[in-house]
Amino acid sequence: MTSAMEIYQLLPKTNCKECNESTCMAFAVALLSGSRQYTECPPLIKDDKYHNSRIKLEEILKPIRGAEETGLIVHEELCSGCGNCVVACPVNVANDPHGSGRGFGPTNDKVIFRVIDGKVKAANIEECRRFGKNRIMCNACIDPCPTEAIEFV
Amino acid sequence: MSDITTWICTGCALLCEDIQVYAANGRVEKVEHACMMGKSRVTGCKHIAKPMVDHTEVTIDKAISKAAHILKNADNPVLYGWGNSTSQAQIAGIELARVLNAVIDSTSSFCQGITINEILQGQMPSCTLEDVREKADVILYWGADPMSSHPRHLSKYSYFPRGDMRQHGYEEDRKAIAIDVRQSRTARICKDMFYRIPPGSDLEFMKALLDALDGKVPKLSFDLDIKRLLELATLLKQCEFGVIFAGLGLVYSIKEDIQILSGLISKLNELSNFSLIPMVGHFNMRGFNHNLFNETGYIHRVKFTDKGPVSGIEFSIIEQLKGNADAILIIGSDPLASLPGALSKRIEDIPLILIDPCENLTTKAADVTIPCKASGIEEGGTAYRMDGEIIELSPFVQSKGMSDEMIIQRIIKEIN
Ligand code: SF4
Numbered sequence: 001m002t003s004a005m006e007i008y009q010l011l012p013k014t015n016c017k018e019c020n021e022s023t024c025m026a027f028a029v030a031l032l033s034g035s036r037q038y039t040e041c042p043p044l045i046k047d048d049k050y051h052n053s054r055i056k057l058e059e060i061l062k063p064i065r066g067a068e069e070t071g072l073i074v075h076e077e078l079c080s081g082c083g084n085c086v087v088a089c090p091v092n093v094a095n096d097p098h099g100s101g102r103g104f105g106p107t108n109d110k111v112i113f114r115v116i117d118g119k120v121k122a123a124n125i126e127e128c129r130r131f132g133k134n135r136i137m138c139n140a141c142i143d144p145c146p147t148e149a150i151e152f153v
Numbered sequence: 154m155s156d157i158t159t160w161i162c163t164g165c166a167l168l169c170e171d172i173q174v175y176a177a178n179g180r181v182e183k184v185e186h187a188c189m190m191g192k193s194r195v196t197g198c199k200h201i202a203k204p205m206v207d208h209t210e211v212t213i214d215k216a217i218s219k220a221a222h223i224l225k226n227a228d229n230p231v232l233y234g235w236g237n238s239t240s241q242a243q244i245a246g247i248e249l250a251r252v253l254n255a256v257i258d259s260t261s262s263f264c265q266g267i268t269i270n271e272i273l274q275g276q277m278p279s280c281t282l283e284d285v286r287e288k289a290d291v292i293l294y295w296g297a298d299p300m301s302s303h304p305r306h307l308s309k310y311s312y313f314p315r316g317d318m319r320q321h322g323y324e325e326d327r328k329a330i331a332i333d334v335r336q337s338r339t340a341r342i343c344k345d346m347f348y349r350i351p352p353g354s355d356l357e358f359m360k361a362l363l364d365a366l367d368g369k370v371p372k373l374s375f376d377l378d379i380k381r382l383l384e385l386a387t388l389l390k391q392c393e394f395g396v397i398f399a400g401l402g403l404v405y406s407i408k409e410d411i412q413i414l415s416g417l418i419s420k421l422n423e424l425s426n427f428s429l430i431p432m433v434g435h436f437n438m439r440g441f442n443h444n445l446f447n448e449t450g451y452i453h454r455v456k457f458t459d460k461g462p463v464s465g466i467e468f469s470i471i472e473q474l475k476g477n478a479d480a481i482l483i484i485g486s487d488p489l490a491s492l493p494g495a496l497s498k499r500i501e502d503i504p505l506i507l508i509d510p511c512e513n514l515t516t517k518a519a520d521v522t523i524p525c526k527a528s529g530i531e532e533g534g535t536a537y538r539m540d541g542e543i544i545e546l547s548p549f550v551q552s553k554g555m556s557d558e559m560i561i562q563r564i565i566k567e568i569n
Contacts, residue, residue, distance in 0.1 A: 081187065081191075088308075105172070117184055144307075
């Protein structure tokens with residue numbers, strides 16, 4: 001999993017504040033949370049010596065940009081479409097007990113996980129138990145995944 | 154607007170029946186609920202096979218005549234493959250073998266044949282995948298890694314779903330155990346119920362487990378905590394509805410020695426309640442065994458003679474290739490990609506006829522290639538799921554080609 005330190009190492013590390021953050025580290029944390037984009041760092045964009053850093057940042061930040069508000073990321077390249085998460089997710093089971101809950105493909109649109117074109121896709125993310133006021137550290141989709149294709153950042 | 158079809162997936166022998174295919178003008182636009190393997194099955198061949206004789210494109214009629222000519226003139230023709238064919242094509246294939254006095258065999262010859270034979274002979278209790286979903290509380294994957302070979306196995310049937318008698322889900326109601334030589338994807342899901350054993354030691358482990366079940370002190374020549382083995386024995390004894398999924402790892406390891414596995418299952422059935430389901434790979438591999446059994450009383454390695462069918466190890470594809478096979482028809486299989494080098498060489502040396510929807514390694518070496526429709530996609534019929542249930546396939550693409558069954562019927566006609 002990507003860390004703020006790893007991102008920081010790719011930034012100019014001059015604490016120039018042009019991004020309006022107090023330090024490069026603070027900017028790295030903002031990048032990790034998805035609240036800012038690396039293109040908002042002027043020196044990084046202007047100076048050609050950061051060319052390789054930009055490529056690397058693009059690569060490691062891509063999944064974070066795709067992350068839902070709960071921080072959920074599906075690494076599609078790892079997913080085999082087995083559907084373990086579809087059947088194990090307690091929200092899927094509660095919202096579709098006779099479909100996903102019994103091992104079938106979801107039978108309605110109220111589920112979080114469903115497999116499309118051989119890869120799992122997430123929707124209705126506001127229903128996730130990691131979301132909202134009473135959030136809990138649910139692991140029910142990560143735990144049964146045989147390829148570590150699901151991650152929360 | 155796309156048409157939505159509920160499709161029976163022919164990607165593996167689970168034959169998942171809940172796949173939604175969205176297609177417009179014959180083009181698949183979206184597939185729901187199928188795993189990656191199923192998705193690639195729907196998407197079809199990378200390269201479609203063409204009718205060829207001696208590496209030159211010909212009409213399909215010409216390819217069929219040439220195939221009939223080769224088979225009719227061979228002294229010892231062998232018909233092999235069959236796992237990706239419908240039962241109807243398999244039955245036609247058995248008829249072709251009868252007409253030719255040929256040998257007919259399938260991949261089951263060196264994989265699940267022995268377990269399926271025990272089940273068909275009534276020597277090994279088995280059950281359906283629905284039984285597993287509704288009732289199973291102890292699931293043992295032995296030398297099997299369904300997470301890689303049958304991706305929806307655990308989610309659809311064997312571990313994760315809520316069943317009638319397993320309402321609380323897998324965390325509370327089911328125990329999954331893996332016995333394997335490596336920590337497979339399935340073993341990872343079984344966590345601390347994974348028993349790693351050295352390659353080839355399945356029989357030794359089985360004997361030790363039998364001792365533990367008998368209340369004797371088990372011995373093992375390799376490093377595995379005996380306490381864990383005793384724990385396993387206790388769990389198996391206490392279960393309400395247990396099932397063993399026998400994978401290729403187990404079958405290869407016990408070779409032809411099925412007695413000890415049958416012994417273990419009977420012992421378990423004295424103490425609790427256990428069934429075995431073979432982890433069959435191709436979508437109708439098990440069908441070949443059932444259909445041949447219905448026609449001849451044997452499940453594979455059959456030779457037709459003037460006095461009727463006979464069966465024996467000498468009629469296995471491997472022995473035939475080592476020995477006197479002088480022409481081979483391969484259907485829905487790519488043995489040049491899977492058989493050991495020396496045997497593949499032999500296939501290339503004798504006249505080779507291939508019936509397949511797609512180009513593969515074997516088509517490149519074939520003397521005659523006859524393209525057929527993709528079973529279950531362009532052509533219907535029935536197939537046997539891995540647990541022996543008969544499933545009606547649901548083709549959704551209209552195409553002009555010929556099914557493998559039609560091709561075989563035509564070959565029979567030309568021979569007669
Ligand atoms: S598990 Fe097998 S039958 Fe089910 S969708 Fe995947 S390939 Fe198809």
